[in-house]
Amino acid sequence: MFESLSDRLGGVFERLRGRGALNEGDVRAAMREVRIALLEADVALPVVRDFVEKATEQAIGQSVLKSVTPGQQVVKIVNDALIEMLGAEAVDLELDVTPPAVVMMVGLQGSGKTTTTAKIAKRLTEQKRKKVMMASLDVNRPAAQEQLATLGTQAKVATLPIVAGQQPVDIARRALQSARLQGYDVLILDTAGRLHVDQALMDEMKAVADIAKPDEILLVVDALTGQDAVNVAQNFSEQVPLTGVVLTRMDGDARGGAALSMRAVTGKPIKFVGVAEKLDGLETFHPQRVAGRILGMGDVVSLVEKAAETIKVEEAEALAAKMAKGQFDMNDLRNQLGQMRRMGGLGALAGMLPGVKQVKQAMASGAADDKVLIRMEAIISSMTPKERAKPELLNAKRKIRVAKGSGTTVQEVNRLLKMHQEMSTAMKKLKKMGGLKGLGALLG
Numbered sequence: 001m002f003e004s005l006s007d008r009l010g011g012v013f014e015r016l017r018g019r020g021a022l023n024e025g026d027v028r029a030a031m032r033e034v035r036i037a038l039l040e041a042d043v044a045l046p047v048v049r050d051f052v053e054k055a056t057e058q059a060i061g062q063s064v065l066k067s068v069t070p071g072q073q074v075v076k077i078v079n080d081a082l083i084e085m086l087g088a089e090a091v092d093l094e095l096d097v098t099p100p101a102v103v104m105m106v107g108l109q110g111s112g113k114t115t116t117t118a119k120i121a122k123r124l125t126e127q128k129r130k131k132v133m134m135a136s137l138d139v140n141r142p143a144a145q146e147q148l149a150t151l152g153t154q155a156k157v158a159t160l161p162i163v164a165g166q167q168p169v170d171i172a173r174r175a176l177q178s179a180r181l182q183g184y185d186v187l188i189l190d191t192a193g194r195l196h197v198d199q200a201l202m203d204e205m206k207a208v209a210d211i212a213k214p215d216e217i218l219l220v221v222d223a224l225t226g227q228d229a230v231n232v233a234q235n236f237s238e239q240v241p242l243t244g245v246v247l248t249r250m251d252g253d254a255r256g257g258a259a260l261s262m263r264a265v266t267g268k269p270i271k272f273v274g275v276a277e278k279l280d281g282l283e284t285f286h287p288q289r290v291a292g293r294i295l296g297m298g299d300v301v302s303l304v305e306k307a308a309e310t311i312k313v314e315e316a317e318a319l320a321a322k323m324a325k326g327q328f329d330m331n332d333l334r335n336q337l338g339q340m341r342r343m344g345g346l347g348a349l350a351g352m353l354p355g356v357k358q359v360k361q362a363m364a365s366g367a368a369d370d371k372v373l374i375r376m377e378a379i380i381s382s383m384t385p386k387e388r389a390k391p392e393l394l395n396a397k398r399k400i401r402v403a404k405g406s407g408t409t410v411q412e413v414n415r416l417l418k419m420h421q422e423m424s425t426a427m428k429k430l431k432k433m434g435g436l437k438g439l440g441a442l443l444g
């Protein structure tokens, strides 16, 4: 899994390595290769398009960090885009409800649904010390219920006794009642599969879901079916409120496309992957680790992360120099606000400045959030370049125009101007007190 993709991407980065500078053409050429590599790995076309577009935009728009090569920076960008595509954090089952928590397993026949049901039951029993019951609602496939009972014996997990001739909705009702009466923590319902997605299957699933009110609906799909797996997932996600996906046969020689497209196409996280036939062949899906395995460049990624931290200090120092010369204009303020927002609050420098302190307090008290910063940025963006360089040009008439243009009020414009004024005054004072050196020391 992922090997050929990993090799292809490795080749792309190899060609970028050691280059002193990358121009837009280099980046675009590299991204074209990334695109081909993803398509060959069977990633869905719209997902590839979106991925390449975002990564290219990032790579071209970004200023090059001093201590890394542009090639290394592109690795980091592709790494981050991969993680975003896969869904950043691992997502666990949400079973903290009044017991029994109900997990409903859905999927096509042969996807590995019954095996996965037993795998999850075993895992919850052994790792989370849950009391688990499984019930098969599959009355179509001969011996499906017996198969689950056998797996239950192997996994040492209880299964609902089989009553011949009972229909799925009735089995679900009986399972719920048993689980409740016998004090089970979790009930896992293995629903019937079909060879193809069809309306009868969907109707049956919906009827069961109405009765069982599941806390989790997990779709099981076979990774080996590649693009088909993605289509199946899309169909299911349009019909039932899935909470997650389990990809089976990740131990096979699938090219990985299903895993990479699943989140983007369904909007649902991959929660587990099946990696063997045996009952402990189930793993939590960790997007970061998977991205790391695909790129195989963890060291480059952390190098770039470190460099990015350093650059923030460098930027702050450059800004401080401008401020000390009394040249801190609205463009600088806008940059600073943008930085604060990206950093989830406060830039290294901004936190110490008077005007910004008010924003900081407002944010800390919950009275304001990102929106305040976005509005401030909008105000500055509605100024003309001349006004940004010389805010004192803003007379009453101009303020009204700016407020209208940014969808804010004149009061808000005034508040922003006051903040800028206070920041400038503070910087001038600081300069008198010892100038840049003093500021440098403050910045640490």
Ligand code: GDP
Residues within 6 Å of the ligand: 107, 108, 109, 110, 111, 112, 113, 114, 115, 116, 193, 247, 248, 249, 250, 251, 252, 273, 274, 275, 276, 277, 281
């Ligand atoms: P169902 O029809 O969806 O319930 O599918 P089953 O659970 O009966 O699985 C079909 C076959 O796939 C069985 O032979 C399983 O052992 C096998 N299987 C299920 N999950 C995995 C997996 O993650 N890896 C491998 N190698 N085989 C699996």
